[in-house]
Amino acid sequence: MDFQxxxxxxxxxxxxxxxxxxxxxxxxSPPSKSSKRASLEIYDESSSKKRETSSSDVDDRDSTAxxxxxxxxxxxxxxxxxxxxxxxxxxxxxxxxxxxxVSMDGAxxxxxxxxxQYKSYPELLKALxxxxxxxxxxxxERDYYMGSEYAPTYEDKDGDWMLVGDxxxxxxxxxxxxxxxxxxxxxxxxxxx
Amino acid sequence: xxxxxxxxxxxxxxxxxxxAFPDEVLERILSLLDTHKDRSSASLVSKAWYHAERxxxxxxxxxxxxxxxxxxxxxxxxxxxxxTLKGKPRFSDFNLVPQNWGAxxxxxLLVFAEHYPSLEELRLKRMTVTDQSLEFLALKFPNxxxxxxxxxxxxxxxxxxxxxxxxxxxTELDIQENGIDDISGNWLNCFPDNFTSLEVLNFxxxxxxxxxxxxxxxxxxxxxxxxxxVNKTITLDQLQRLLVRAPWLTELGTGSFIQELTPxxxxxxxxxxKGCRNLQTLSGLSEATALYLPALYPAxxxxxxxxxxxxxxxxxxxxxxxxxCAHLRRLWVLDTVEDKGLEAVGQNxxxxxxxxxxxxxxxxxxxxxxxxxxxxxxVSYGCRKLRYVLYFCRQMTNAAVATIVRNCPDFTHFRLCIxxxxxxxxxxxxxxxEAFGAVVKNCPKLQRLxxxxxLTDLTFEYIGTFAKNLExxxxxxxxxxxxxxxxxxxxxxxxxxxxxxxxxxxxKALLSGLEKYESMRSLWMSACKITMNGCRLLARxxxxxxxxxxxxxxxxxxxxxxxYVYRSVAGxxxxxxxxxxxx
Numbered sequence: 001m002d003f004q005x006x007x008x009x010x011x012x013x014x015x016x017x018x019x020x021x022x023x024x025x026x027x028x029s030p031p032s033k034s035s036k037r038a039s040l041e042i043y044d045e046s047s048s049k050k051r052e053t054s055s056s057d058v059d060d061r062d063s064t065a066x067x068x069x070x071x072x073x074x075x076x077x078x079x080x081x082x083x084x085x086x087x088x089x090x091x092x093x094x095x096x097x098x099x100x101x102v103s104m105d106g107a108x109x110x111x112x113x114x115x116x117q118y119k120s121y122p123e124l125l126k127a128l129x130x131x132x133x134x135x136x137x138x139x140x141e142r143d144y145y146m147g148s149e150y151a152p153t154y155e156d157k158d159g160d161w162m163l164v165g166d167x168x169x170x171x172x173x174x175x176x177x178x179x180x181x182x183x184x185x186x187x188x189x190x191x192x193x
Numbered sequence: 194x195x196x197x198x199x200x201x202x203x204x205x206x207x208x209x210x211x212x213a214f215p216d217e218v219l220e221r222i223l224s225l226l227d228t229h230k231d232r233s234s235a236s237l238v239s240k241a242w243y244h245a246e247r248x249x250x251x252x253x254x255x256x257x258x259x260x261x262x263x264x265x266x267x268x269x270x271x272x273x274x275x276x277t278l279k280g281k282p283r284f285s286d287f288n289l290v291p292q293n294w295g296a297x298x299x300x301x302l303l304v305f306a307e308h309y310p311s312l313e314e315l316r317l318k319r320m321t322v323t324d325q326s327l328e329f330l331a332l333k334f335p336n337x338x339x340x341x342x343x344x345x346x347x348x349x350x351x352x353x354x355x356x357x358x359x360x361x362x363x364t365e366l367d368i369q370e371n372g373i374d375d376i377s378g379n380w381l382n383c384f385p386d387n388f389t390s391l392e393v394l395n396f397x398x399x400x401x402x403x404x405x406x407x408x409x410x411x412x413x414x415x416x417x418x419x420x421x422x423v424n425k426t427i428t429l430d431q432l433q434r435l436l437v438r439a440p441w442l443t444e445l446g447t448g449s450f451i452q453e454l455t456p457x458x459x460x461x462x463x464x465x466x467k468g469c470r471n472l473q474t475l476s477g478l479s480e481a482t483a484l485y486l487p488a489l490y491p492a493x494x495x496x497x498x499x500x501x502x503x504x505x506x507x508x509x510x511x512x513x514x515x516x517x518c519a520h521l522r523r524l525w526v527l528d529t530v531e532d533k534g535l536e537a538v539g540q541n542x543x544x545x546x547x548x549x550x551x552x553x554x555x556x557x558x559x560x561x562x563x564x565x566x567x568x569x570x571x572v573s574y575g576c577r578k579l580r581y582v583l584y585f586c587r588q589m590t591n592a593a594v595a596t597i598v599r600n601c602p603d604f605t606h607f608r609l610c611i612x613x614x615x616x617x618x619x620x621x622x623x624x625x626x627e628a629f630g631a632v633v634k635n636c637p638k639l640q641r642l643x644x645x646x647x648l649t650d651l652t653f654e655y656i657g658t659f660a661k662n663l664e665x666x667x668x669x670x671x672x673x674x675x676x677x678x679x680x681x682x683x684x685x686x687x688x689x690x691x692x693x694x695x696x697x698x699x700x701k702a703l704l705s706g707l708e709k710y711e712s713m714r715s716l717w718m719s720a721c722k723i724t725m726n727g728c729r730l731l732a733r734x735x736x737x738x739x740x741x742x743x744x745x746x747x748x749x750x751x752x753x754x755x756x757y758v759y760r761s762v763a764g765x766x767x768x769x770x771x772x773x774x775x776x
Contacts, residue, residue, distance in 0.1 A: 074287030074694075075669070076555045076585060076612045079344065081370040081398060085503060086527075086553055101484070110484055112453060 104132045104150075104181040115173045121165055125152065132181065151182045216245055224249035251275060256714050258296050258320065259739065262763035263304035275314035275339075276305070282717045282757055283667075284692055285319055286344055289719055289755065291743070293770050297321045297347075299329070300768070306333040314339040314365075321345065327352030331359035339365035339393075349374035350401065357383035364417075365393035378403035378426070384411055391415040395422040397446045397477055402426040412438045419471075422446025425479050430458050436465035445469065445492075447477035450485055450504070459488065467491040476500035483510045493517040498524075502551045505529040512537035523547040528563035528585060535568030539575025547581035548572055555585070555612060566593035573600040580638075581606040588619040589646060594628035598635040607632050608643035614670035614695070617647040624648055630655035633663075643667035653677035657684025665690040678702035682709050692717040700727030703756070707731065710738050715759035720745055723756055731758065732776035739765055740776040 103110045111131055118124040125136050136148045152164040156175045164172070164179070214222070223246050226232050236246040252275040255261060266273075280296025282289075298320050305312050312334045322345050330337065337360050342348075350373070356366065357380050381403040384391075391411070396403070403426065412418060418439050423432070427448030436442075454462065462485070469492045478486075481504040493499075496518050501511070502525040511526065511534040521542045526534065528550055538545065550564055566589045573579060579601040589611050598604065609628075617624055625646035633639060633655050640662055644652060648671035656663065657680030664687050672678065678698040681688065682705055690713065699722035710716055725742065732740040739761050745753035765775040 072614065074284065074289045075614065076552060076610055077284075077287045077667075077669070078551065078555060078585075079286045079370055080288065080372060081344075082502075082551065083555070085398075109456075109459070109487075112484065 100176060100178050102128065102131070102179040102181070104134070105183040107132060113179075115176060120169055121172075125164075128152065128179075128181065134181070149183060152179060153182055154179050216241070216248075219245040220249040224251075229254045248272060252314075253277070255279070257759055257761075258301075259763065259766050260714070260759060260761045263301045265762060267304055267308035271308070273309050274312060275316075276301075276309075276312065277316040277318075278320060279318045280320035280345075282692070282715065283319070283690075284694065284717055284719065289694070291746070291772060293321075294773065295321070295766065295768050295770065297323075297326075297768065299323065299326045302326055302329055302333070310334065311336045313337060314341075316341040316343075317345055318343045319345065321347040322352070323347045324349055324352035324355070328355035328359075331355045336362060338362050338390075339367075341365065341367040341369075342371055343367075343369045344371060346372035350376045350378070350380045350399065353380035354383045357381070358385070361385075361388065362390055363388070364390050366391070367393055367395045368398060369395060370398050373399075375400050377401050381411070382407045386410075386414075389414050390417065392417045393420040394418065395420065395446065397422040397424050399424050400426075405431050409434060409438065418442065420444040420474075422476060423448045425449045425477075428452050429454060429462060429485065433458070433462045433465045436469060440465070440468040441471050442469060443471050444474035444498075445472055445476070446500075447475075448479070450478045450481035452485075454485070459485070463488040463491065470495070472496060474498040474500070476503075478504035480504070481506060481510075483507075483513075486510055486514055489514065490517045495520060497522045500525045501530075502527055502549065505553055506534070507531075508534035508537065512541075515541040518542065519544075521545055523581075525549040525551070527551050527553040529553045530564075531562065532564055532568035532571065535564060536571040539571040539573070542576055544578060545572070545576035546578050548576070548579060549581075549583040550585055551583075552585040552612065563587055566590050569593065569597055573597040577601055578603065580604055583608040583610075583643075585610045585612060587612055588616075589625065589628065590618045590620050591623065591625060591627040591631070592618075592620075594625075595631040595635075598631050602635050603638060604632065604636040605638050606641040607636065607639060608641065608667070609645055610643065611646040614645075615647045616645075624651070626651040626655070630659075633659035637662065639663055641665040644671055645669060646671075649673045650677040650680070653680040657681050660685055662687055664688060666692070668693045668696055670695045672696045672698060675699055675702035675705070679705040682706040688712075689714045691715075693719070693721060695720040697722055700724060700730070703727050703731060704734075707734055710735060710758055711760050713760065715757065717755075717757050719755040720753050723754055725754065728754070728756055729776050737761070741769065742774045742776060743772055 099112050099114050101110050101112055113127065113131070115124070118127060129136055134150055136150050136152065153161050154164055154172075154176045155178045156162055157177060161180070167175075219241065223232070223235055223242070226235055226246075232246055232250060236243045247269050248271065250270050251272060253266065253270055253273050254277045255266070256279050258278045258280045278298070278301070281294060284290060285294070296319065298317060306329070310333070313336050315330065315337075316339075322342060327348055330340070332355075340356060340363070348371075353366070353368070356363065378399070378401040381396075384407075392415070394411075403424070405427070408423070408427075412421065412435050419442055421435065421439060421442055422444070423435070423446060425448050427435075429448075429450060429452040432447055436445075466488055472492045473495055475489070475492070475496055475498070478501060493514070494517065497520055499518060499521055505527050506514075506529060508530050511530045515521070515537050519541065522544055524538060524542065524545060524547070526549070535550070538548065550568070552563060554562070564584070564586050566586070569582075569584055569586070570593050573596065577600060580603045582604070583606075586609075589609065594609070611625070618628075625644075626649055628646070629642070629644050629648070629652045632642065639660055642656070642660065642663060642665070644667070650673045653672060653676070656666070663685045666681060666685070666688065675698055677696070678693070679702055681691070682702075688709070698718065703718065703723055704727060706716070728740055728742050732738070737760060739759050741757045743755040743757075745755050769775055
């Protein structure tokens with residue numbers, strides 16, 4: 001199966017040569033039949049020396065970009081229905097990107113909220129207070145959550161747990177992956193920062 | 194007694210012993226035979242048995258709709274109530290067969306209307322079914338009960354409306370993974386108010402929204418309903434209301450499993466699942482997350498089949514769920530569960546017999562994820578009774594497969610798909626020959642095999658030497674020469690279906706199977722090294738085979754063909770489209 005038939009493929013094909021140079025299809029193209037069979041014939045010889053050559057052929061081939069599977073008709077072999085059902089999932093995930101999980105220490109189950117619905121920290125905190133039926137106290141710029149045994153924290157894109165309120169709101173909603181309302185000793189430690 | 198039969202008895206009396214059973218008794222006995230294989234064997238014993246069997250047969254299975262004609266069918270079997278038909282070659286599922294290829298059910302229905310007016314059941318796979326056909330079916334067969342359409346195409350939800358409207362005795366409507374025109378969910382409203390016979394309803398693969406009130410009323414009045422699989426438009430709280438109406442379901446396919454539930458709604462959902470004590474099969478669960486999966490736990494105790502292949506679960510979510518599913522025999526998952534999830538499978542499901550791992554992102558090569566040989570290994574250590582596996586992965590090793598089949602020697606179906614074509618053992622860089630060699634050497638019961646990865650002729654030598662029970666073989670991007678295919682054709686006595694794509698097998702290989710193809714259901718070869726002359730020679734030498742050739746649109750050299758060879762008692766087909774050349 002020749003993957004280079006389509007002109008569009010050529011434009012996006014990853015190659016080892018300089019852009020603009022015409023290709024050396026046998027080496028760089030992905031498992032095209034001819035090169036594959038050539039190396040396989042080498043495999044059939046039992047000589048170890050040839051084996052080394054052939055394995056390096058294989059390595060070379062693997063180090064170049066194989067064709068994307070979308071270019072091979074009917075491969076991998078999954079039914080159209082399954083393909084069409086799962087592919088859109090990516091877009092759905094993006095669209096739902098602002099739904100995040102919220103957990104509170106001691107609560108039996110988690111909740112989910114849509115960050116897009118809130119325009120500021122006080123709004124968000126108020127909603128959390130109602131949702132979990134607790135009080136977080138006043139949030140002022142210097143004395144975060146004083147007088148409360150709860151501290152709202154969030155996990156950011158890097159996987160670090162941060163105290164809610166440090167960064168501008170827009171930055172917060174774009175980097176927040178999940179929320180956790182901490183409680184007790186741990187929380188007090190944070191609020192004394 | 195029917196005069197036709199009276200005419201036949203003297204003949205059978207001559208050939209059989211004088212003290213033989215009366216026909217009626219023989220028929221009664223043979224009517225107890227269930228499987229098609231047994232019935233076929235019985236029909237070969239003697240003329241008396243042949244006739245007794247054909248009069249008593251109620252269910253017929255036709256694996257290739259072109260192997261026999263409707264006329265021949267009704268002549269041999271006068272009393273059929275149930276017909277199962279498979280149409281297009283399996284590779285049509287992967288877009289390798291052009292549209293309008295054939296396998297249209299309509300001509301069969303016309304014959305059935307005349308000869309099987311009491312037809313009750315029709316199960317179709319990879320057939321073309323139009324709305325017109327569905328309407329014909331609904332109107333012409335007053336006893337019609339059971340319709341199952343899997344991987345079919347050509348109809349729309351309007352056709353389903355006709356079925357719902359006119360089939361007063363319908364017990365089963367099973368619509369799965371078809372290429373259909375999903376116009377609306379109105380078909381569900383077409384079941385009459387006094388319609389109560391439904392036992393099986395599966396519309397999970399339809400996308401348009403159905404009227405929930407209609408559905409709820411339908412479920413309420415059909416108190417024999419045991420299998421219900423809804424589609425994604427049904428929400429969790431709607432599902433809860435359905436479960437309350439039908440707690441005795443044995444198979445459930447949920448709708449979307451994502452929704453903002455109040456604590457009260459969640460508690461109700463959990464209670465409803467607790468009430469489902471008979472659940473053996475669970476599927477659907479699209480967009481399921483850790484949030485609501487626990488509601489399911491009480492319903493899992495008797496589960497034998499869990500289909501999570503449309504639910505992108507993470508490994509922990511799966512692990513927690515499986516802790517409740519100790520009796521699982523069949524499990525389908527997405528590779529989002531990763532190796533860690535499969536470890537949980539090995540730890541929690543000792544009775545597992547079937548595992549299918551589907552790729553969630555088959556076309557994405559940027560991200561490295563999914564499952565590897567480690568997950569498969571983990572399952573094999575914990576699930577020694579494994580006999581059916583379908584495994585999509587991005588890396589595999591010969592050593593892993595060898596260990597896996599040592600752990601699980603009872604494999605009957607081994608379908609391994611290493612998604613990058615021609616990929617070698619990723620550790621040793623060697624071909625995957627030894628992996629499949631191990632499979633055929635260690636698994637004497639192997640019936641179905643799908644191979645992948647970098648493979649030389651050695652793989653096929655192994656198959657031909659050891660796979661003596663092999664019936665179905667799928668090959669892609671593999672082999673080095675004609676010898677490979679020859680080994681299989683010469684060495685596998687029970688081979689029935691062989692499908693090959695993108696392999697270096699040519700005319701010599703094709704013709705080496707001359708003697709073989711009449712004992713097989715079919716052969717498919719595409720993007721191989723077959724030429725027109727080879728096909729013509731085959732057709733000339735084997736006149737009882739249908740040799741159909743299509744030009745391979747995807748190939749560039751203009752010389753590549755798609756060849757479909759099958760045995761038939763009906764001769765070349767009369768409905769072949771212009772792009773199919775029958776030689």
